[in-house]
Amino acid sequence: MEKRTLTAAQILKFLIPSLLGACLFLIPMKIGGKYVLGVSLLCDVIQQWMTPVVDQLSLLFLGVAAVVPIIVKVAKPKLVSGHKTLRSLFDVSPVIMGVRIIGFVYVVCYLFQVGPEFIWNSATGGEAYYIVTTILTLMVGTCFLISLLTDFGIMDYVGILVRSLMRPLFTLPGRASLDCIASWVGSSLTGALLTSGQYKDGYYTKREACVIMTCFSTAAFSFIFILARTCGLEEYFLPAVLAIYAAVIPCAIILPRVYPLNKAKDEYAEGTTEIKEEVPQNIGKARWALECAVDRAAEMSVGKFLIKGVQSICSVWFDVLPMVMFVACTGMIVNEYTPIFKILTMPFVPVLNLMGFAEAEAAAPMLLTGFLDQFLPIAMAGSITSISTRFFIFCMAIAQIIYLSEIGVMMLRSKVDFNLGKILLVFLERTVISMPIIWAMTMLLIH
Numbered sequence: 001m002e003k004r005t006l007t008a009a010q011i012l013k014f015l016i017p018s019l020l021g022a023c024l025f026l027i028p029m030k031i032g033g034k035y036v037l038g039v040s041l042l043c044d045v046i047q048q049w050m051t052p053v054v055d056q057l058s059l060l061f062l063g064v065a066a067v068v069p070i071i072v073k074v075a076k077p078k079l080v081s082g083h084k085t086l087r088s089l090f091d092v093s094p095v096i097m098g099v100r101i102i103g104f105v106y107v108v109c110y111l112f113q114v115g116p117e118f119i120w121n122s123a124t125g126g127e128a129y130y131i132v133t134t135i136l137t138l139m140v141g142t143c144f145l146i147s148l149l150t151d152f153g154i155m156d157y158v159g160i161l162v163r164s165l166m167r168p169l170f171t172l173p174g175r176a177s178l179d180c181i182a183s184w185v186g187s188s189l190t191g192a193l194l195t196s197g198q199y200k201d202g203y204y205t206k207r208e209a210c211v212i213m214t215c216f217s218t219a220a221f222s223f224i225f226i227l228a229r230t231c232g233l234e235e236y237f238l239p240a241v242l243a244i245y246a247a248v249i250p251c252a253i254i255l256p257r258v259y260p261l262n263k264a265k266d267e268y269a270e271g272t273t274e275i276k277e278e279v280p281q282n283i284g285k286a287r288w289a290l291e292c293a294v295d296r297a298a299e300m301s302v303g304k305f306l307i308k309g310v311q312s313i314c315s316v317w318f319d320v321l322p323m324v325m326f327v328a329c330t331g332m333i334v335n336e337y338t339p340i341f342k343i344l345t346m347p348f349v350p351v352l353n354l355m356g357f358a359e360a361e362a363a364a365p366m367l368l369t370g371f372l373d374q375f376l377p378i379a380m381a382g383s384i385t386s387i388s389t390r391f392f393i394f395c396m397a398i399a400q401i402i403y404l405s406e407i408g409v410m411m412l413r414s415k416v417d418f419n420l421g422k423i424l425l426v427f428l429e430r431t432v433i434s435m436p437i438i439w440a441m442t443m444l445l446i447h
Contacts, residue, residue: 006294014153014290014297021148025221028238039145039225040234047137054133058107061136062325065089065318066104069097085311089318103322106329107132119329123336127379128328132321134230139316142226144309149221151300151308153293160289170215171256172208180216180252199416200269206416207256207264213411214261214426215252218244218401219374227378231394233387236446240395243441247399247434255429260422269415327373335380341365355439358386363393367435370397371427372404388446392438399434402427 024038031041050057068090072080080086092100109115110125119125149155163174172180195217199209219227221241228237255261335341345364352360362384366377377397384390402408402423411418 004291006291010294010298011290013300014157014293017148017152017297017300018154018157018293021145021152021154024145025149025225036235037225037237039142040229042141042145043138043229046141050137050140054137055111057136058129058132058321059111061317062100062104062107062132062322065322066097066100069100073097085314089314099326100322103325103329106325118333118337123383124332125329127332127382128325130382131230131328131375131379132325135226135316135324136321138226138229140313142223143312143316144305146221146312147300147305147308151296151305153296156296157289157293160292161285170211170252172211173204176204176208176212180212196416202268205266205268207261207266209416210264210411210418211252211256211261213407213416214402214423214430215248215255216401217407218248219398224398227374227398228394231378231381231390233391233394236387236391239441239445240391240398243391243395243438243445244399246441247395247437248401250437251399251401251430251433254433255426258429260418260425265417323373324375328375328379331369331372331376332379335365335369335376341369344368351435352389355435356443357389357392359384359389363389366393367396367431370400370403371408371424374398374400374403388442391446392442395438395441396431396434399438400427400430402430 024042028037068080069092071077072090080090105115106119106125107129110120110129113120159177159180163177166172166174166177166180170176170180195204195209195212199206204212224241224244225234225237228234228240233240342361342365345368348364348367349360352363357363363381366380369376369380374397377393381390381393381397384393404423408420408423411423412420
């Protein structure tokens with residue numbers, strides 16, 4: 001394979017958006033004596049614009065998310081059935097429909113202070129609604145800007161450079177490098193969907209698909225940033241990213257080699273065969289990475305950039321927000337009014353005390369609630385006054401990766417033969433491996 005001639009315009013189309021994305025999300029600026037990210041400044045402006053009408057927007061978005069699927073099931077309008085994005089948002093299963101309806105009911109109860117008090121008081125509905133409104137207002141900017149990191153070639157460039165490390169480190173084929181990086185810095189749900197689809201197309205075996213979905217589908221940089229703001233840890237965003245990846249990388253190395261992931265079947269989907277990786281001849285790896293990055297950037301245009309941003313925002317407003325309200329409010333009700341989480345997590349209390357964390361009894365339940373949804377420990381962590389303990393819980397919630405509301409459901413619905421018991425076991429293994437690493441990073445980075 002011979003080198004292609006790349007024009008300056010082609011290279012700049014890759015470099016400029018990629019470097020801009022890195023500057024916005026990864027490089028802090030010192031303003032007013034504090035280090036902040038560029039994306040944070042933009043989010044502040046957008047949040048100020050939307051805050052005066054956030055209650056009305058919450059009712060609108062969650063109301064539409066609850067009512068439109070009912071109309072779709074009854075009337076089957078062609079507008080929805082014939083449009084891929086609308087169909088994915090509103091042609092949903094009865095379970096998802098029920099979750100959205102309950103989430104909408106929770107919002108109505110909280111805003112109008114009606115119904116049982118255990119739904120609308122500040123410790124339950126109030127905490128859940130705070131997360132919903134924070135995501136609603138802050139994701140507008142980040143949904144657009146994260147595309148600078150994911151769709152203009154930088155991931156392809158890095159992915160190809162590290163491809164030779166995939167098999168020895170993670171027991172995965174080299175082609176998985178792009179998927180894994182996409183899952184680590186993009187949407188966790190999107191990464192799981194992509195991997196499930198590629199397993200069906202013969203790109204991965206069942207074992208490889210399980211490894212990618214349970215070891216790489218962490219939250220996007222943009223979403224970690226939003227959650228950090230929600231948890232009162234915005235100024236610790238970059239230390240949190242360092243701590244999270246200090247944990248998830250060892251987990252991704254260790255877990256594929258132990259039960260149950262190492263016992264998953266190394267077989268391809270029925271009717272498919274292994275896809276052989278073609279390594280270009282007579283071309284250096286860096287040059288090949290550049291050419292692939294340029295090709296990815298060439299696929300993007302201003303129109304596609306805007307459309308993808310709008311689709312991402314709609315997914316957050318109509319799909320994510322109802323799930324967040326349902327899971328966070330329900331989880332907070334269980335935590336406030338029942339001893340279930342406290343009983344199940346009693347063994348963690350002495351461990352947290354030994355690590356030197358304050359408020360160990362309050363923090364311990366948060367190490368388990370992340371299995372249901374990562375928003376639960378984030379919501380619960382707001383009551384912890386110790387910054388180091390809150391930072392530890394925040395990083396653990398994201399490093400655990402596996403939560404039933406998204407990744408777990410995707411795995412159960414896919415055909416990779418991974419049951420609920422095995423998913424829970426991998427979650428617990430991730431928790432055990434991550435705890436000492438994130439503890440050490442907390443001691444090192446938080447003063």
